[in-house]
Amino acid sequence: MMIGIIILKDFKIMMKNYLPILNLYLIIIICFLIYLSGLQGDFLFDDYPNLESLGTYGTIDGWDKVRNFIQSGFAGPTGRPISLASFLINDNTWPSIAYSFKYTNIMIHLLNGVLLYWAILLLLRNYNYKEQQAIWIALIASSIWLLHPYFVSTTLYVVQRMAQLATLFTVIGIIGYLKARLLLPYKPFQAYFYMAISIGICTILATYSKENGALLPLLILVIEFCNPNTRDKPIWQWRVVCLWLPSLAVLYLIFRELNFSENLWPNRNFNQVERLYSEARIVSEYLYHLFIPQIEGRGLYQDGYLISKSLLDPITTLSSIVFLTGLLFSAFLYKNKYPLFSVAILFFFAAHMMESTVLGLELYFEHRNYLAALFLFLPIAAALYFLKEKINPKLVYLIIAIIFLILSFFTYERAKLWGNTNALLMYWAKNTPNSPRAQSTIARKLTEQGYLFESNQHLESSLERMPQSALLNMQLLLQKVSYALATEQDFEFATQKLKKQPFDAQAIQGLRVLTESVIANEQQCIRYCQPTLSLIQHLDRHAGYNKISVYQRLSPYLKAKIYLAMHQEKAAIAYYQEALQRYNDVEAGLMMVAELGTYGSAQNALHLLNKVDEVYQHQDTSKLKRSKTEYDMEISRLQKVFIDKIQTEL
Template sequence: MSNKSVWSRLPLHLFLIAAVGVIAYSNSFHVPFIFDDEGSITSNNVIKDLHRFLYDDGYLHNPRRFLGYLTVALNYRFGALDVTGYHVVNLAIHIGTGVLTYLLARLTLSTPTLRRDGDDTGTSWFIPLFAALLFVAHPVQTQAVTYVIQRLASLATLFFVASIASYAKARLLQDESSRPFAVKPICFYVLALATAGCAMKTKEIAFTLPFVVVLYEFLFFRMTAAKKILFLLPVALTVLIVPLSLLGTNKPIGQLISDVTAVTRVDSELSRLDYLFTQFPVIATYLRLLVLPVGQNLDYDFPVYHSLASVPVLGSLLLLMALFGAALLLWYRSRDTRTAPEFRLIAFGILWFFITISVESSVIPIADVIFEHRVYLPSVGAFIALAAVFSICFKGAVSRTAVATAGIVVLALTATSFARNQVWGSELSLWGDAVRKSPQKARPHYNLALALEKAGRLDESLQQALIATRLSPKEANPYNLIGTIFGKKGDYDRAIAALSQAVKLDPALAEAQVNLGDAYRLKRMLPQAMEQYQAAMKQRPTDASIYHKIGITFALQQNLPKAAVFFQCAASLDPSTPQYRLDLMRAQAGAQAK
């Protein structure tokens, strides 16, 4: 197939990348907010006032991920909590990253070490297009795209790839220019630095970007050592952005990198060595998912390993060492100009994978040892390498057979992504899927119980919550949910017992204190109710609903003046709720009548 055929045209390539992305995620636009979306979006007051976000609390809320949360604040400004707008932006980011993956691969094949003058095999367009289509269509990406707040991972990847591509373009233009300080190369170089900074202010995974740039320069360009240092030094200095952003934080680095809030996370104390041992099988699982995407799960019940001698650990380590060794061997062989240029491209893709996975899969312990969205950035290199391997399998020539085979692979992956997004369609289906795949893990059962409780299926919810308490008896949240369910059923004695256990396990869980106060109030045990409300108020001093409940309790005690004071506080904190103002007027009228 000629390189000049219709298949080699850039507009068609961009259209195909976008079309595959839209088809794969066409059923994801109404997927609800789930899991960590609650703490980051639906109950996050910081993102609900754009002016406040930009000029007051936005940067203080999370300086390490300011740009990511800025996009969330903009989504809220223009669409409030209409989930469709968030998914449209996430898909646009995903398709944009796919396009950048295509451009990066295409630029890379034009670099001095890979360029083959007079090459008419078609690999210069086929490898970039196939890599981009694999990236956009692959179902392993669904967690980073369909799970709204994982925009932080996908947006950081967008900036990351944009930075590498801009650097590649700057270097290519510089090589072509006869002037040492031509305008176009400088513009692209500045763009590379700017997008590097944006990536690092979106998520900490971008810390590895300068290392990938150094690798890219080393593999694909020829220049004196002095000039290499001149080009690389400004990029290398961006490595300081993430560590400087972490200064002043009191939390462990692993907790800062983690994507799951304390409300829904099952904490675990892992040593650095145990985490490292566990990550060898985790990375092997990521690689397996990239090649064979079956058995995907939002919440894996992944075992923690404590010894290098464990068969899964040792076997995975040997696999990773073999893959790393293959990358070095391919790089070594590619120094011979007679070898296929794909060799060096495969080496680059493999090394990209290992470098970019290192932030979340090395010696920094994170409570959740595996999440599929963590492979989103590493997959860029993996898919470039896979596309190059595919090209070699067809002897570097783009035949109709090669195009047809690649098309079948992309169609199959697109259909699988569509099917996976069906699972994401509701909290019930998503957590039901997780429970089936992780039956011995408490968190999926708890989250399924929450979803069932929202749907009004209280008996089923209670059953799942009880399973969660059995699997993780020291977790307070399932007991809080059990108490809430019993309260809705009118069984206040059981509600008080369960909620008391929740408060005992986690004295800082304000939600359980409020619910316990409600149960006591409905049983007319008003002093006990007041005690719980006041404890919750200390945890949440700006929560208007707690002040309102205290006001109701005072009113039930016939203390209308104090009730009016707390109703006034509630109305001041939340003027948008008319009930607070109405109860205030009633309490004031009642107090005056006395």
């Protein structure tokens, strides 16, 4: 009898220790099953430009091609090579299928959830919480983050693996720091060494996944600032070198961009002051959706977001600033009394320093909260744990279960919607009537279904409502040209509109597609080449376009293609040479040579090739997309081909 009681007691102790781990496994399995419904979705928006380099030079089957792809990044100043390398896990060519990419993203999300549990556990140990308290608070907080529907748009949006990996290495850095910090009273030398190594290596890895990974020292500084355990604090000299200096360096790089001039960003419809005002409303909205979750939010059509023009336009700008200021002030005020509240709020604000302040990025994206919200649910978890000391614990467990069920249901429904890309795009489009991109999507879907007249009508009515949209303007013209319905009046209408509309990068892409369309065959060119050329010439005098480097390069190139299609080779070669000077890149030059060699004379193609060779000889080898040997061989081969062709013609 006594042995049975001892065994039962030991079993209860064992279950008490292992139950949180079993619950974490259960949460991970539930989360995995929930996300499976989203695997059927396709690639979206930024996936294409970031991943299409997988197929630029055929299948990536050698180290040179691997290197070229990893170095082809353009999404940020670092090129994000670690994130690009991770995509090779899923495929080595393009076009591809999104399924395996999304599956890997789900695995990273689950791993981040497990690591977050560990990070919170270590944070609470450093904050002198009892072990049982720390285990359960960590379980609740990490589970809320893991199951939250707001992060579906990060996990199932393939290219946002960049945000996931930056978060992964940031959490690993925090774990390494907090684990080593516990050694300070006993093994100080090892503690300082491992803390420094964790910060240094993980900051590099996180930054080369996505630039906001550079905030890791600042985030650890926040954790340290809120730590009530001041007795075992790292010495100030170490904190200055390893935390303060890196944090100040990053903040300097961000805020040296302060510039309140009126037209700071020609490619944006807001200036820096308007961005700061707008971000106050946006960050407040982020917090609302994080604490009051819903199935689907604004999605990726954020170009129609209402910009704050002043403190009172709209009035929610002022109220948002007051709210955020009060929240920030309370985090400092109650740091000693409620350290988990303070670390949650200050960590959230610190993580938004790069993407939600003065840099000229787009205004609104949900994935910016993937890292920022890591510790945001700590106060809720702590409150639930301490609530069970005041009321019946079973009631608290019921509340926790209800929270998890609601989050799971919302996340499942959202993942299921993300699993049907067409339905997702139409949902976003219909719920964002002030977004030109959204209305462009509706028009494109109508055209794909054979409703061309209705599509054109939709674009026309959308243009009346949003007359400043160059994107809708160009799409309407392009659709009419594609079906040979455009008239001179349509080109004149589009030109006059473009003169009044602000710069739009997607309109430039539309101009390129328009040019490709009109030179596709002889009949199209006879009818539309001259009006398209005239439109480009008008844009050359448009202040919003002729100051943009992308357009400055593209304009002579498109004119060269049109003149070549019109059999005016003398004008074409002149514009090809101008385009080559502006691109100043051997890869772009070889593409021009190929076009001229295919549709023009071998003599002019050889002349242009020699100009390309001059550019190549002076080009920085680190910026080459292929190996130097490949370019040497390609240029020599083309020179021989053109010389042989010239001799044959003679």
